[in-house]
Amino acid sequence: MQEPIIQAKKLHKSYFTGKTEVPVINNLDLTLYKGDFTVIMGSSGSGKSTLLYLLSGLEITTSGEIWLEDKPVHSMDEKLITLLRREYIGFVFQDFNLVPNLTFLENILIPAYLVKNDRKALRNRAKELMKKVEILELADRLPSEVSGGQQQRCSMARAVINNPRVVMADEPTGNLNSSSSQAVLDILTDLYKEGQSIVMVTHDIRSACRGNRIIFLKDGQIEDDLRFDTSLNLEEKEVQLLQWLAKKDW
Ligand SMILES: Nc1ncnc2c1ncn2[C@@H]1O[C@H](COP(=O)(O)OP(=O)(O)OP(=O)(O)O)[C@@H](O)[C@H]1O
Numbered sequence: 227m228q229e230p231i232i233q234a235k236k237l238h239k240s241y242f243t244g245k246t247e248v249p250v251i252n253n254l255d256l257t258l259y260k261g262d263f264t265v266i267m268g269s270s271g272s273g274k275s276t277l278l279y280l281l282s283g284l285e286i287t288t289s290g291e292i293w294l295e296d297k298p299v300h301s302m303d304e305k306l307i308t309l310l311r312r313e314y315i316g317f318v319f320q321d322f323n324l325v326p327n328l329t330f331l332e333n334i335l336i337p338a339y340l341v342k343n344d345r346k347a348l349r350n351r352a353k354e355l356m357k358k359v360e361i362l363e364l365a366d367r368l369p370s371e372v373s374g375g376q377q378q379r380c381s382m383a384r385a386v387i388n389n390p391r392v393v394m395a396d397e398p399t400g401n402l403n404s405s406s407s408q409a410v411l412d413i414l415t416d417l418y419k420e421g422q423s424i425v426m427v428t429h430d431i432r433s434a435c436r437g438n439r440i441i442f443l444k445d446g447q448i449e450d451d452l453r454f455d456t457s458l459n460l461e462e463k464e465v466q467l468l469q470w471l472a473k474k475d476w
């Protein structure tokens with residue numbers, strides 16, 4: 227039996243444009259499990275980013291429940307959610323979201339300093355992570371002085387510095403060229419193999435095959451849910467995913 231790590235129950239999210247209510251997530255039930263690399267797919271506007279933001283506590287639900295393990299996010303105030311998020315969630319954005327006037331090392335350390343005090347140990351951990359994602363020599367550079375791929379590797383180190391329960395990534399390779407994309411996906415795959423729970427939104431079929439579970443979103447609801455057999459290699463997963471997606475509004 228797999229252990230649930232995040233649960234959404236009867237989740238609703240609407241945005242308002244003027245007085246018009248635009249429902250984006252509709253009565254959605256979802257359980258994410260520990261150790262899975264879950265991929266969220268679906269056409270543009272289907273609510274993928276919104277769902278990821280709700281699951282991470284970056285957006286507030288309109289109604290319904292979100293549980294991070296045994297913590298009811300839906301009944302917490304924003305301050306508490308922020309504290310919880312720092313510990314539970316590492317978030318990787320499509321456009322990196324690094325602080326422009328801080329160095330790579332400082333960017334990685336910000337979330338760590340907010341949670342712990344031992345600065346020397348944290349600097350050592352940050353440097354270890356930079357080594358792992360191959361940006362150690364860029365520690366003193368500003369985001370504007372490096373490539374997009376290097377910025378995304380920095381944001382991945384930042385996402386994992388607090389050992390989050392879940393790493394969430396919204397189209398993490400959306401702004402990258404093919405080789406940088408592979409590097410970012412390789413890092414996510416390594417994290418997954420080390421036991422890290424991951425949730426990633428992507429449009430890209432090959433990227434999606436790095437995961438072991440695919441959720442297909444349509445009009446703010448889960449239309450289908452696919453779990454790859456563990457014996458499949460990347461090419462075999464790709465064949466299966468293509469067949470699966472061919473039956474959908476994709
Ligand atoms: N802040 C907002 N205010 C109003 N409407 C919004 C807001 N954010 C998203 N929406 C609307 O909610 C719907 C879902 O948006 P969302 O960004 O979650 O889709 P998505 O599946 O991530 O799309 P994409 O693949 O293009 O990134 C869209 O119709 C979008 O216009």
Ligand SMILES: [Mg+2]
Nearest residue numbers: 274275276396
């Ligand atoms: Mg999106």
